[in-house]
Amino acid sequence: IVDSLVKETGKSRESVAKHVMVIEDRPGLYFGRSDDNQKYYPILVMIKSTPFIDKEVTMVKEKAEANQAEITMLADNYVPAPFNKLFNNDSSVYGEYFSTTVASNPTIPTDDSPFYFAREQIPKQMIILLVTVMAISGLLSALLIYHARKTRVKFDSRSSFHVLFAIFIGVGFMILEVTFIQKFLLLLGTPILALTVILFTILLSSGIGSYISGRIFSTRPHGAVLTSIPILAGIIIIYFLYLQDIIESTISMELQYRIALTFGLLFPAGFLMGFQFPSLIKMASLIALQNNKNKVVVQYDNYRGGSKNNNNTTLLWGTNIVASVVGTVLAALLAMIIGFNGNLLIGLCMYLGAGMCALFSIYYMMKNNRTTVSIDGNL
Template sequence: MTQLRRYSLTIAALSAAGMLFEITLTRLLSALYAPPIVFAVLSLAVLGMGIGAGLAAAWSALRQSSRVSLYIVLTGISALFVGVASVWTASTQVPLWLAAIFLALPYIFIGLSLSTLFSALSDDSRTLYAADLIGAGIATILIIPLLDAMGALNAILFCVMLFMLAAMVYRPIGLAVVGLLLGILVWGGNLTANWLTVDMAALSSSFKTITEPLADGGQILETRWDSFARTDLVEPAEGSWRIYVDGGAASIIPPAQDNEHLIQDIGLFAFVTAQPQNVFTIGSGGGLDVWFALQAGAESVTAVEVNPQAVALVNDNAEYSGDIYNQPGVRVVVDEGRSVLRREDTTYDMIYLAQVVTLTAERAGYAMTENAVFTQEAFEEYLSHLSDDGYLGIKLYDEMTMSRTLSLAIEALKSQQNLSDAEALDHVIALLAPSTSPPTPLLLVKNAPFTEEEVIAIGRTAQRIGFATLFLPGIQADPPLDAVVSGVNTYADVIDISPVDLSPPTDDRPFFYQFERGLPQDLANLAVALGVIVIALLLLLVSFQWKARLPRLAASTLYFAALGAGFMMIEVALIQKIRLLIGHPTFSVTLVIATLLVGGGLGSMLYRRLAPTLERLSLWPAGLVVLVLIAWQIVWPLVNPALIGAAPVVRALATILLLLPLGLAMGVPFAAGLTVAGHRDARLVALAWSVNGVFSVVGSVASLTLAVSFGFSTVFIVAIVLYAIATLTARLL
């Protein structure tokens, strides 16, 4: 085997294992901690890749090819340590900085490995980079079946084995052999003996509400891991069985017997009031919404649930639930609610959302699944799919979520019917169940104004049952809504004086559960911490340059920093743009990342064939990305509406075809820059990996910061600007 082929196979295997590890670690940590914590810890940890490459740039002894096998074995060992430590420390409050340091260890060794291999064969950087991207892309494709087959815990241990296998590919010496045997032992041992398990009752995160019923004597009846989340079926000491997603987001399975207590749920009131014949529910979970619809006499119920294991658990426990999901007229769709609603283009007597929340962390940032459900565009779609006298029912968590949902309803009604704020409120009724903790609000919205007879009947019935009336058009309007009804103020004025952010989220800024004004404190803290780290690293780079005298260091740093941040920003923005078309969030993320990575690898190989020798970098590699991004911005809004009603396979293939040219273009600038940098000085190759790795994390955090503040469209524009900067810098390398 030639050296180039051996290096390429090693890089492909290492990148595949690294990508699998990052995604499976995200899944594991999401079950243990809150999404903002997961995002912060992983962001800081992935900085380790840049730090490892920086160490290789600073000390030539670390760039010896003979050390690569050791680095990869240490990657596997540290990955094992991270997986085990994450589980065993989940019951304690580990400082964020300490968790980030430990989680960074595998990435430090990956950075050392990649920078050493690329430095050794810098002339072949485009071939090696193709192996890197294609390996990671293939891993992204395989992650869904892998997680579905063995869950996050066993998948992490499987990654340990893959790291050891990558070391064997590079050099099948004693250390790599021992490492591979260790990987097989820990993975196979957990498959058979379950020596590594998560105690959900002992979790320290306040976000993990599963701890409450378990502390009160409840028990977990069954646990299922897949690519979407960890799903637990819990039998509390009292009350109905519940399904928990990643330890939070509980949903009730309505029992076939002894279900009288469910009649008091304010959610049932919405169905009894509307008396719908055909119903569409989003986030059906354990099936309670379906039970409500059937109790109210609905003949047709379409229940959409994004978590396949929730549906499977309900079906597999049909004796308890009365086989709720297989009752006559009930159809269950595992998908994203809005995507189904758009594609099927049907009208319903009721569209119902009940406390839709998943709290599952994603590679792109905070939990986004439920946020797509609560946007102005989403509410406009809901209203457009209602029959003439149809109801939109939203059961919420508290009065704060109700107030923000009210802003969505008002804006959607104003947009569709050209109403004033006061006129829009004639279409809304707000109720509250005071007996729950916290009290549970219910919002009822219609396309037509509520008549006086309807308002009186609904208000009297609600009060007789024991519910409180918060807003009844024409009858009851408490402050601050009384000023809106009278026309003195608009609801925008109410939003302005509120201590929390109640503004209506949009598809471009879909952060419904973000109530802090300005940047969320945890995200601001992360951005500050990352900024301090980056400044410290840049100061170290200046200090290093004082002695090293590397050629064209400033231009190289700017070029590779722009590419690192720009690539990540494009990835994040595209995931947000495409997810509503594709549907299921897991498939959307996989499709975007895999297409960009594999496409980038093919682009790097193609450029090597078109330009076998490369002594100087031209404007075209990065400039072409700018042109394709601008073209994509123009084409996507034209193509997207035409694809909404297409079959899933057609939508996926069309998306791949639209993303592939962008992926091909994005795979060229970094590899081409590495090749030219290697001609200047071998240390610049490792340094390029370091800068690119650090600024990839900067790009990820900056994407979320910009999206929360200005929207994902701004993220996309900034990414174009970054590639334009790389284009202008290219000739200076």
């Protein structure tokens, strides 16, 4: 609040103190009660575009005292320690206060970790939720394994890379999606609007990406992965470095422009994220790789008339869904620990892991088929 006032008014830190009053909101709603005799009241922060006058300050003070509300700040009339350091023109004093506060209270809410009501870094509710989700995911995984054995799905070393690929992109996709929703909530203003715009953009762009990858890389699924993931990694790094600055510099734009900006920023990432799963299905279906007169020939299990033993589509779909569910919970949990900016890096690592799985998969197939494929070949 202090930084925003300084930036918007162009005044010094000492001067903007006249624009702020902070009191306990009694007898307002209370929350976080641990027993019948303990109440936690919200904090009411009042900000005015012009300085509060003495009459207004006196009125607020009298009402607060009448309701036994704790007074934190009354404009520049009353600014107790340590909050007085926030309104000190000496930047070193302000920096010392901020760094000390963050170090002593890792749960302090910020735009990067806006968990206002978390009284501990990892609340017990989140641990219970994670354990519950992991238990359900374990049960679903057991059903997938049972189905794979019952249908006699062929499972070899290459298949293990495909399963890992499905896990990586499932967790990575959800971590990035949840992070995008939170990040662009600052730009779009309301959770409903942010959820609507971001889900629309991600689903549309990933759907288009899935279609385009099938058209361009119809016989080169590994090529689709190894082309798209490095570009996606670059985009995520740009988000990590510059997204917050972009949001802060455009937050005052008209709503329609902010929606268009959100769409434009997210579409490239969603487009490339859409490449991955269709490519995985084709990689899993790839059963032959041969050089025929210097031409690479590929065959897919899907197109053979008989056996389905090499087709792990059901297993991969199920694995990806389970990983996505776990990824949703992990996104919130990790944000409490490392922040949503950190989540961007976790999502990046997930997709890089998927890329490594694709490399090992094609290496394993080339080794088993004793086939040499040039870099400019069809893979």
